[in-house]
Amino acid sequence: xxxxxxxxxxxxxxxxxxxxxxxxxxxxxxxxxxxxxxxxxxxxxxxxxxxxxxxxxxxxxxxxxxxxxxxxxxxxxxxxxxxxxxxxxxxxxxxxxxxxxxxxxxxxxxxxxxxxxxxxxxxxxxxxxxxxxxxxxxxxxxxxxxxxxxxxxxxxxxxxxxxxxxxxxxxxxxxxxxxxxxxxxxxxxxxxxxxxxxxxxxxxxxxxxxxxxxxxxxxxxxxxxxxxxxxxxxxxxxxxxxxxxxxxxxxxxxxxxxxxxxxxxxxxxxxxxxxxxxxxxxxxxxxxxxxxxxxxxxxxxxxxxxxxxxxxxxxxxxxxxxxxxxxxxxxxxxxxxxxxxxxxxxxxxxxxxxxxxxxxxxxxxxxxxxxxxxxxxxxxxxxxxxxxxxxx
Numbered sequence: 001x002x003x004x005x006x007x008x009x010x011x012x013x014x015x016x017x018x019x020x021x022x023x024x025x026x027x028x029x030x031x032x033x034x035x036x037x038x039x040x041x042x043x044x045x046x047x048x049x050x051x052x053x054x055x056x057x058x059x060x061x062x063x064x065x066x067x068x069x070x071x072x073x074x075x076x077x078x079x080x081x082x083x084x085x086x087x088x089x090x091x092x093x094x095x096x097x098x099x100x101x102x103x104x105x106x107x108x109x110x111x112x113x114x115x116x117x118x119x120x121x122x123x124x125x126x127x128x129x130x131x132x133x134x135x136x137x138x139x140x141x142x143x144x145x146x147x148x149x150x151x152x153x154x155x156x157x158x159x160x161x162x163x164x165x166x167x168x169x170x171x172x173x174x175x176x177x178x179x180x181x182x183x184x185x186x187x188x189x190x191x192x193x194x195x196x197x198x199x200x201x202x203x204x205x206x207x208x209x210x211x212x213x214x215x216x217x218x219x220x221x222x223x224x225x226x227x228x229x230x231x232x233x234x235x236x237x238x239x240x241x242x243x244x245x246x247x248x249x250x251x252x253x254x255x256x257x258x259x260x261x262x263x264x265x266x267x268x269x270x271x272x273x274x275x276x277x278x279x280x281x282x283x284x285x286x287x288x289x290x291x292x293x294x295x296x297x298x299x300x301x302x303x304x305x306x307x308x309x310x311x312x313x314x315x316x317x318x319x320x321x322x323x324x325x326x327x328x329x330x331x332x333x334x335x336x337x338x339x340x341x342x343x344x345x346x347x348x349x350x351x352x353x354x355x356x357x358x359x360x361x362x363x364x365x366x367x368x369x370x371x372x373x374x375x376x377x378x379x380x381x382x383x384x385x386x387x388x389x390x391x392x
Contacts, residue, residue, distance in 0.1 A: 034073030039324035054386035081105025081350035083330035086289035095294035096128035103352030111137035111175025115163035209233025224257030265291035279316035306377035314373030349386040
C-alpha cells in the first residue's frame with residue numbers, strides 16, 4: 001500500500017469566527033494548535049478553538065485571549081465527538097464512562113434488551129454522562145445464548161409496542177438479529193420487527209450475516225432510514241456475490257435511504273477477505289461503529305472506537321471520510337444526535353482529540369486473522385459539553 005502522510009498540516013481553509021468577538025476575552029477552555037477536521041464544514045486546518053458555556057465560540061489561527069483551562073493539542077487531531085450507533089454500553093454502568101474516555105460522546109445500545117428487561121438498559125442510558133439511547137430487541141428477553149427469537153413466541157409485537165410506548169423518550173428504534181440459530185424464521189421476525197418500528201415511525205436495524213434467508217429477501221423488508229449492521233459479514237448471505245460484486249438489491253437499498261453500518265464486533269462480523277472485496281467495489285460504510293462493550297479493550301478485534309476507525313484509514317478510506325463516518329453521518333440517523341457531528345460555532349463542545357501515530361500496528365478481524373497498517377488513531381482527550389473528561 002502506498003504510504004500516506006496524514007500528519008502533515010493540510011492547507012488552511014476558511015475559519016468560522018464569531019464576528020462579534022474581535023477583542024480578547026475570557027474563555028472557559030481553549031484547545032490550542034490542533035489539526036481540526038470537520039467534514040460538516042469541509043474544514044481541515046490547524047487552529048485554536050475557544051469554548052464558552054459548553055459551546056464552541058471561536059475557531060481562529062491563534063486566539064489571543066485567556067482561558068480558565070487550556071489543552072495543548074499540537075500534533076493532535078480535533079474532530080466532533082465520536083458517535084457509536086451500534087454498541088452495548090448499556091449492559092453495565094461502566095460502559096458509558098469507558099467509551100466516553102475513548103472519544104465517544106453519543107451512543108446507541110443496539111438491542112441488548114427486549115421488552116422484558118428494557119428498564120435495566122434504559123436506566124444505564126439515562127444515567128450516562130453523554131447522550132445515549134437504545135434499540136429495543138424484538139426478542140422480548142433481548143440477547144440470549146439460546147437465540148433471541150429461536151422461540152418465535154419471543155417475537156411478540158404487542159408486548160414490544162407496549163414496552164416502547166412506556167419508554168418513548170429513550171427508545172429510538174428496533175433491532176432484529178437474523179443469524180441462523182438466533183431466530184427460528186428470519187423473514188417472520190423481520191416483518192414483526194418492522195411492524196413495531198413502523199408503528200412508531202422508528203428505524204429498524206437488522207443484524208445480517210449467516211442468515212437462512214438471502215440478502216435480497218431481507219432488504220426487501222426495509223424502508224428508508226433503516227440500518228443494515230455488520231455489513232462486512234462474510235458469506236453465506238453477505239452483501240457481495242461469489243465474484244465479489246455488490247448485489248444490485250444492496251445498491252438499490254442504499255439509493256432508497258437504507259444505511260449500511262460496520263459494527264466491527266468480536267465474532268463472525270468482519271473477515272479481511274470479505275472486507276477487502278467490499279472495499280474494492282467502492283461501497284464504503286455510511287457509519288463506523290464498534291459493537292463494543294465495557295470489556296472491549298481486552299478484545300483484539302475491537303480495542304476502542306479509534307482502533308476500528310484505523311482499520312478503514314489503513315485499508316481503503318481517506319481520513320476525512322473516516323471522520324465523517326464516525327461523526328457527521330451517524331448524527332443524521334437518529335434525531336437525538338442531530339446537533340452533534342459538527343464543530344460549527346454555537347454547537348455543543350463535544351470533541352474527540354485523537355493522536356495519529358505512524359508505525360507498524362496490528363489489526364485483527366473476527367477470525368483471528370492479523371494484518372499490519374502504518375497508522376493508528378489513539379484517544380488523547382475527550383471534551384464533553386466543554387469540559388475535559390477523565391480517562392477511564
